[in-house]
Amino acid sequence: MSNANVSLQDLLAASLPVGLVLTNNHISTPPTRCAALFPPLPGRKPEKTYCESHFLMVTIHPDPSHATRQVAIFAIEVLVYTTKFLTTVFISKADSTGFAPSPKSAQTTGPPLRLIASTFVSWLIKPRHRSDRKLVVSLFARAQGQYLFPGSVDHGKKHVLDDRGLVKWWCRTLDPVLREYAVQPEPNAFREDAAVSSTGYLLVPGQDKYETTAFLPSTSKVDDASPRRWIVGHPLDQLVQGPHAPPRCLIPHFPDDPKARYLLELDDEVSETSMSLQDGSSKRGTGQWRTIKTLEQFWEMMAFRQECSSGRLVGFLWVVFTPITHDGELTPTLPLPSSRAPKRVHNKKLPLTGPILPRAPRVKSGTAPRPGKRQPEITAYYHWPVCARGSMVLDTKRYTRIIEGLLRLDYANLDIACESTAKWTREASVVAGCEEEWGVEVIGRWCRATADGASAAKNGEVNVITVKRKKRPAEDANDREKEERGNLHLEGHVTTLDASQAFKKSKVIHTEDLMPEDGVTMLNSTLIRKKPKAP
Numbered sequence: 001m002s003n004a005n006v007s008l009q010d011l012l013a014a015s016l017p018v019g020l021v022l023t024n025n026h027i028s029t030p031p032t033r034c035a036a037l038f039p040p041l042p043g044r045k046p047e048k049t050y051c052e053s054h055f056l057m058v059t060i061h062p063d064p065s066h067a068t069r070q071v072a073i074f075a076i077e078v079l080v081y082t083t084k085f086l087t088t089v090f091i092s093k094a095d096s097t098g099f100a101p102s103p104k105s106a107q108t109t110g111p112p113l114r115l116i117a118s119t120f121v122s123w124l125i126k127p128r129h130r131s132d133r134k135l136v137v138s139l140f141a142r143a144q145g146q147y148l149f150p151g152s153v154d155h156g157k158k159h160v161l162d163d164r165g166l167v168k169w170w171c172r173t174l175d176p177v178l179r180e181y182a183v184q185p186e187p188n189a190f191r192e193d194a195a196v197s198s199t200g201y202l203l204v205p206g207q208d209k210y211e212t213t214a215f216l217p218s219t220s221k222v223d224d225a226s227p228r229r230w231i232v233g234h235p236l237d238q239l240v241q242g243p244h245a246p247p248r249c250l251i252p253h254f255p256d257d258p259k260a261r262y263l264l265e266l267d268d269e270v271s272e273t274s275m276s277l278q279d280g281s282s283k284r285g286t287g288q289w290r291t292i293k294t295l296e297q298f299w300e301m302m303a304f305r306q307e308c309s310s311g312r313l314v315g316f317l318w319v320v321f322t323p324i325t326h327d328g329e330l331t332p333t334l335p336l337p338s339s340r341a342p343k344r345v346h347n348k349k350l351p352l353t354g355p356i357l358p359r360a361p362r363v364k365s366g367t368a369p370r371p372g373k374r375q376p377e378i379t380a381y382y383h384w385p386v387c388a389r390g391s392m393v394l395d396t397k398r399y400t401r402i403i404e405g406l407l408r409l410d411y412a413n414l415d416i417a418c419e420s421t422a423k424w425t426r427e428a429s430v431v432a433g434c435e436e437e438w439g440v441e442v443i444g445r446w447c448r449a450t451a452d453g454a455s456a457a458k459n460g461e462v463n464v465i466t467v468k469r470k471k472r473p474a475e476d477a478n479d480r481e482k483e484e485r486g487n488l489h490l491e492g493h494v495t496t497l498d499a500s501q502a503f504k505k506s507k508v509i510h511t512e513d514l515m516p517e518d519g520v521t522m523l524n525s526t527l528i529r530k531k532p533k534a535p
Contacts, residue, residue: 008119009441012024013445013446016444022059022116024442025059027055028054029051029395030052031080032050033049039249047084048084050081050082050381051081053078054079055077055403056116057074058073060073060100062418070418070421070422071099073096073100074097074100076120077093077403078124085134086133087130087133089121089128089135095149098159100113114169114173122180125321130323134322135321136235136239137317137319139317140254140316141316142314150410151416152417162312163314167202167313171216177319180198183229184199195324197324198322199228200229200318201319202232203233206308209232234316246286247292247298259307262307270288391440402428405424425439
């Protein structure tokens with residue numbers, strides 16, 4: 001991507017309205033070994049997975065007279081999971097306090113919170129594309145009064161979206177990110193100008209295809225019928241490394257996932273299939289659920305679960321980014337290794353001899369790197385670009401401590417929210433060992449005139465400005481009269497007039513019509529000329 005190395009501050013300044021001043025507080029963690037997102041195939045080990053956490057808080061100055069007083073308006077947490085074959089960007093939480101400014105619609109391209117969210121997600125994924133690996137942005141939209149700012153729902157200024165409104169909001173938020181990339185090409189269609197294609201997916205359990213289409217952004221209505229930018233459904237069967245994996249191995253396990261409890265119940269069926277036979281041998285499970293055999297059955301049953309049927313809808317969204325090869329085809333799915341367990345080679349070990357030399361303790365894999373040892377930026381399992389890291393890079397323990405500290409504060413009104421914002425910023429600096437201010441100020445510079453001029457320059461158009469002389473009142477009256485009389489409607493090449501604008505043809509009176517049968521000429525009243533009176 002051309003702007004993959006552009007800073008987050010520059011991207012936000014280019015999209016936010018002119019004059020809007022924000023402060024970004026962005027912390028992140030290095031890629032750390034974590035539990036696998038997808039259950040392993042039968043007889044295989046879990047896939048080696050790394051997780052990178054990002055947290056962004058945005059603050060403003062509510063009172064221009066107090067330059068040091070700030071209040072939080074928005075926060076978002078994004079988790080980046082990476083393996084050898086897939087990069088998953090999971091939007092974990094997002095919340096607002098209700099104190100965000102509401103600029104005029106003529107001065108911005110959208111609500112500022114939505115612009116911040118879409119810009120942040122776009123900035124995270126651009127440098128993390130791998131030439132032969134897919135990248136997917138995933139989230140589930142579940143309406144709730146507050147996620148990250150306790151007490152923010154009490155002051156009455158916060159606009160809390162319902163379940164339907166929240167699903168639509170996230171679709172509109174991810175739509176600009178989706179459209180920064182090429183549409184999925186037709187088979188064997190060469191595209192030299194695009195290296196990555198993108199497709200959005202939306203699934204709302206309990207809603208049919210027609211009802212789900214109503215949640216999609218309005219831009220999807222003008223898209224071509226094939227291939228579509230947004231598809232009603234899920235891409236889970238496209239993210240695995242092989243077509244024969246059981247449904248259990250296709251569904252990821254995310255933190256605070258509404259389908260997590262149902263997955264645990266179904267996994268109990270898998271453990272029951274691995275039982276001891278009467279002859280003492282063991283029966284290896286196939287990884288299949290006993291009641292659910294396909295992904296379609298799983299989503300159908302999710303519609304009846306309490307998480308999706310308690311009066312609120314839950315929307316599952318994905319945006320899949322697929323690299324395009326030079327011949328125009330999508331990157332082929334990598335094959336899964338054989339599910340058959342490898343044969344163990346038993347080597348006869350020789351008895352140990354000689355003196356015993358003690359070894360120094362080693363740091364376990366998955367923990368933070370040792371002091372003085374730099375963590376690599378690119379490995380076979382992850383990409384950790386320098387340009388897409390936070391202002392403070394902390395280990396997982398300190399990162400979690402800062403996030404949990406935010407959940408113990410209060411945002412019930414503006415004064416309390418300002419105190420809580422200052423306290424969180426100060427405690428985060430202490431935990432990180434940062435003595436200076438670590439927030440970055442952003443000043444919006446987007447305006448409609450600048451955007452229109454840039455769009456015209458991009459399309460090769462030239463705006464010519466001429467001097468127009470002010471007309472006199474007499475000229476204005478003549479112009480209006482000419483305009484009224486010359487208001488013609490063109491239909492093809494024929495000029496037609498309205499009934500009110502048509503001129504009636506004068507009636508021709510013939511002399512024969514005035515001569516009656518008796519030979520006496522009778523004059524009409526209009527033809528009689530009166531004799532002028534004598535003075």
